[in-house]
């Protein structure tokens with residue numbers, strides 16, 4: 001997605017060979033116009049997949065997920081990282097190791113919002129080692145629902161998450177595929 005590539009080239013900051021900082025437009029300050037384009041793109045890619053729900057994980061997946069849900073006309077559920085007094089049911093849950101915070105947490109979704117008839121599109125801002133995606137897939141499977149595909153804003157293809165999802169047979173659509181951050185330079189796959 002050219003507009004996203006341009007934004008990453010112009011405003012992304014390479015913090016190391018492993019970490020790209022995009023807090024100017026994606027995961028701290030958010031560019032709503034870009035987010036709308038991202039939602040439109042995911043919606044176009046998955047419009048024929050019979051999606052009934054979008055699932056993401058707090059915090060940074062929520063913005064692109066909302067824009068996609070708005071376009072597809074389906075609800076958006078975000079897996080919560082912290083227990084809430086308002087979540088009283090037996091929750092669907094999985095553990096996830098946070099890439100940026102280096103802590104393990106339990107993420108949960110209420111079974112009231114996800115059922116076996118749902119076809120789910122997973123949306124997230126980043127795909128790195130795949131921990132967040134795998135946790136969401138686990139929760140969706142616990143509900144007996146179907147994972148129809150994954151939409152990722154920025155995939156770091158040199159880390160293991162994409163290869164694992166491919167090996168598992170999931171459809172993954174990434175709007176920017178980063179081949180390398182070596183030497184402080186962002187190189188895309190195409």
Ligand SMILES: O=P(O)(O)OC[C@H]1O[C@H](OP(=O)(O)OP(=O)(O)O)[C@H](O)[C@@H]1O
Pocket residue numbers: 027057058059060061097098099100101124125126127128129130131132133161
């Ligand atoms: O493929 P992975 O190795 O799981 O990395 C991707 C995940 O890492 C980030 O979450 P994180 O908890 O670090 O930050 P956030 O609170 O900004 O969402 C990002 O939002 C993804 O959910």
Ligand SMILES: O=c1[nH]c(=O)c2nc[nH]c2[nH]1
Pocket residue numbers: 018019020021022023027099100126127128
């Ligand atoms: O801002 C971020 N930069 C990254 O490189 C990354 N990888 C996973 N999650 C991430 N968030």
